[in-house]
Amino acid sequence: MENVIQxxxxxxxxxxxxxxxxxxxxxxIGSAIGVGLAGxxxxxxxxxxxxxxxKVLVLEALPATQGIYGFLVGFLVLMNTGLLAGxxxxxxxSEGFKVxxxxxxxxxxxxxxxxxxxxxxxxxxxxxxxxxxxxGKAMVLSAMVxxxxxxxxxxSALIVxxx
Amino acid sequence: MAVxxxxxxxLWLHKEDKAKALAFLQSxxxxxxxEMSSDHEALKPLGSDxxxxxxxxxxxxxxxxxxxxxxxxxxxxxLQAKIDGSSVKAHIxxxxxxxxxxxYKDVVARCQSVEExxxxxxxxxxxxxxxxxxxLPWRHLTCALDSPRETKYVVSLFAxxxxxxxxxxxxxxxxxxxxxxxxxxxxxxNRVYVHIICDHxxxxxxxxLMGTYKAERVELPETNGSVVDELDRIDKRxxxxxxxxxxxxxxxxxxxxxLPKLRMIYDYVNxxxxxxxxxxxxxxxxxxxxxxxxxxxxxxxxxREELTQLTKNYELLDVEPDEGESSPVLxxxxxxxxxxxxxxxxxxxxxxxxxxxxxxxxxFFIVYFGMCLTDAGYGLIMFAATWSVLRYxxxxxxxxNLVRLLMYGGILTFVMGILxxxxxxxxxxxxxxxxxxxxxxxxxxxxxxxxxxxNAMSVLILSLALGLTQTLFGVWLNFIHNFRNIxxxxxxxxxxxxxxILTFISLFILVAAxxxxxxxxxxxxxxLCASALFIILTQGRKKSNIVAxxxxxxxxxxxxxxxxxxxxxxxxxxxxxxxxxxxxxxVNTIATLANGIPYIGIIFAIIVLIVGHIxxxxxxxxxxxxxxxxxxxxxxxxxxxxxxxxxxxxxARESKFVKLRK
Numbered sequence: 074m075e076n077v078i079q080x081x082x083x084x085x086x087x088x089x090x091x092x093x094x095x096x097x098x099x100x101x102i103g104s105a106i107g108v109g110l111a112g113x114x115x116x117x118x119x120x121x122x123x124x125x126x127x128k129v130l131v132l133e134a135l136p137a138t139q140g141i142y143g144f145l146v147g148f149l150v151l152m153n154t155g156l157l158a159g160x161x162x163x164x165x166x167s168e169g170f171k172v173x174x175x176x177x178x179x180x181x182x183x184x185x186x187x188x189x190x191x192x193x194x195x196x197x198x199x200x201x202x203x204x205x206x207x208x209g210k211a212m213v214l215s216a217m218v219x220x221x222x223x224x225x226x227x228x229s230a231l232i233v234x235x236x
Numbered sequence: 237m238a239v240x241x242x243x244x245x246x247l248w249l250h251k252e253d254k255a256k257a258l259a260f261l262q263s264x265x266x267x268x269x270x271e272m273s274s275d276h277e278a279l280k281p282l283g284s285d286x287x288x289x290x291x292x293x294x295x296x297x298x299x300x301x302x303x304x305x306x307x308x309x310x311x312x313x314x315l316q317a318k319i320d321g322s323s324v325k326a327h328i329x330x331x332x333x334x335x336x337x338x339x340y341k342d343v344v345a346r347c348q349s350v351e352e353x354x355x356x357x358x359x360x361x362x363x364x365x366x367x368x369x370x371x372l373p374w375r376h377l378t379c380a381l382d383s384p385r386e387t388k389y390v391v392s393l394f395a396x397x398x399x400x401x402x403x404x405x406x407x408x409x410x411x412x413x414x415x416x417x418x419x420x421x422x423x424x425x426n427r428v429y430v431h432i433i434c435d436h437x438x439x440x441x442x443x444x445l446m447g448t449y450k451a452e453r454v455e456l457p458e459t460n461g462s463v464v465d466e467l468d469r470i471d472k473r474x475x476x477x478x479x480x481x482x483x484x485x486x487x488x489x490x491x492x493x494x495l496p497k498l499r500m501i502y503d504y505v506n507x508x509x510x511x512x513x514x515x516x517x518x519x520x521x522x523x524x525x526x527x528x529x530x531x532x533x534x535x536x537x538x539x540r541e542e543l544t545q546l547t548k549n550y551e552l553l554d555v556e557p558d559e560g561e562s563s564p565v566l567x568x569x570x571x572x573x574x575x576x577x578x579x580x581x582x583x584x585x586x587x588x589x590x591x592x593x594x595x596x597x598x599x600f601f602i603v604y605f606g607m608c609l610t611d612a613g614y615g616l617i618m619f620a621a622t623w624s625v626l627r628y629x630x631x632x633x634x635x636x637n638l639v640r641l642l643m644y645g646g647i648l649t650f651v652m653g654i655l656x657x658x659x660x661x662x663x664x665x666x667x668x669x670x671x672x673x674x675x676x677x678x679x680x681x682x683x684x685x686x687x688x689x690x691n692a693m694s695v696l697i698l699s700l701a702l703g704l705t706q707t708l709f710g711v712w713l714n715f716i717h718n719f720r721n722i723x724x725x726x727x728x729x730x731x732x733x734x735x736x737i738l739t740f741i742s743l744f745i746l747v748a749a750x751x752x753x754x755x756x757x758x759x760x761x762x763x764l765c766a767s768a769l770f771i772i773l774t775q776g777r778k779k780s781n782i783v784a785x786x787x788x789x790x791x792x793x794x795x796x797x798x799x800x801x802x803x804x805x806x807x808x809x810x811x812x813x814x815x816x817x818x819x820x821x822x823v824n825t826i827a828t829l830a831n832g833i834p835y836i837g838i839i840f841a842i843i844v845l846i847v848g849h850i851x852x853x854x855x856x857x858x859x860x861x862x863x864x865x866x867x868x869x870x871x872x873x874x875x876x877x878x879x880x881x882x883x884x885x886x887x888a889r890e891s892k893f894v895k896l897r898k
Contacts, residue, residue, distance in 0.1 A: 135858075138855070141855070145822070148821075148825075152825075209581065209582030210582060213582060213869060217866065220808065223811045223863075224807065226814075227811040230818075234692060
């Protein structure tokens, strides 16, 4: 440990790993809250109309993508820093910061869009409970929120790729 | 291949022909009825009649019988039977035969009787079981239950108390007086069941002691014989009930063999009910009926001919719609386009005078779908799965469209997968050698043109270029449709300037990127400025004075930002494509790690590969469908479509079960 703190050459790698970890857990938190919200509403719908379970499940799954985007950024960091192959490359401090900041767009946008997509999905549950044929519309409404997670993921992925 | 042209009609009939004509119109299913009101004294709403109420009762009874018997229907075997569920394929003659010859009223009555008996038996069973539970702890009681509970001198009490209080209670009770007898004690679940016989003089003392130790008094039924006799009687009756229930269930199962017929009859009677319901929209004089509605123009002549064969006493008039009334919308498509209706339907229908977006979105939608997945392996799996569903299973019509659309999606995903080098998320180094080729100094997949992992920029530019193309297509479509069908002047002044400026901007980008010769540069810039001027001159023309006109026109140039953000929105194509590729890669990496475990690693690796790739395909196919659809609804439809048309809902044989064979 002392060895690592003293040798500045390792800090770059540590920063990169911190960034990747943040992308994963921030996206994970967003999705966990979002899927949780949608799931609660969905359980209510399923209790009333068990035949809608398939549709409820799809709507509930929509806010789950943010967690996946965060995971993917984390995976890209592990892959591009060579950690996955067990042969970590020596990153300079500035490279480490670049990866760290590069992970933030995905992490933060996934955190918030996951939560809010969950809310829209939960509201969509009410739509399908009333009329199951509005499923498509409920999905599109929910997917609108995901756009910003997609954009955040895109930028993060491009930055990590450019390593 | 578009929005079907509609004609509003008024149909006058003689009252005598009403039933006949209604049945005919319902069988054709071509008339969308409209509500009417009349100020004329002789023309009154027809309202409902007695027969209509009777039909409603009959439908409710049949509905009950079908629902009741469905519980006793033998479970379906096989996938196809499960998909078919309760639907019945039949010719209209079969349905009418069933109504004529099958004594369905008897079946309904029998269902009602069986159900009533089952309910009664169930209630009795519950009551008996409660009695039995109450009596069981008393089974050691030998005296007859109908022996008197009170005589001139003594009273007999039954009580229950907790075991922990039993010893104290017993001693204290016996200590009260010698005139107390404890007859029986039985211990079940830490509770003691006692029979106390005592003299009247000490009854209040006994009651007081019972209160102290919280002993509950129990009233046993006063029946012949002992508790054991009573328990035997209950068991006997329970057995009888179970036998009877089994008999009744068997009877219900036997009756459920007639379910297909009953279902047909349900639908038939329901059609009759719908006919009666339709009449509430009609107007009538003493001897004639007026029906009003919308019909597709195409079939009008044929309907006229067939009506003539039915009766001479009718008049079918083409009429103008009321003010503010708009025609219901029906879309018609050929075989290839039909699946894309599943996309349009999510958004809803266009207005009657608008263009049907289905043919225009088809190519874009399916290409975007492929780009979001971009994996040739997944494409093949999707195609194989959907193709075999269509080939080997008969699925409902609505579902068929979606499955066929996913089949097209599978093909496009395969093509895009080849172009972008996606094969189950493998890198070229991991892939079998027949899939790869050395290009320059780099190993690539056969047929690969883009490298989204290595050179994401080129794919981003491709995505935005597709977005610009579709935006351009949308604004030109809007202009052409409005110019041809609605208002030439407005189309030229409102829509053309935007179509022109976006076209010139695109040309300018092409020149700047070096895709068009540089000599075009100056002409394109001049045209661009001219079209901007055109916008400034036209967009403010509805304002009152010249200054407001100018500024309003100038400000409208700001709308270009909206077009730009629309185009940027297409960058999601790259992001979703990347997501599929990277999840695939992650799955393969985890499988490789699992394979490192000695001996059993290979099994884990195979499980990870199968589950992981199916998960990836599932979640990304869903994402691709929604996001590809969203690009149509939000970015594309906004250019030329308002939407919100009322669907064409003809007066027809709406069935819950019957699928009519032609």
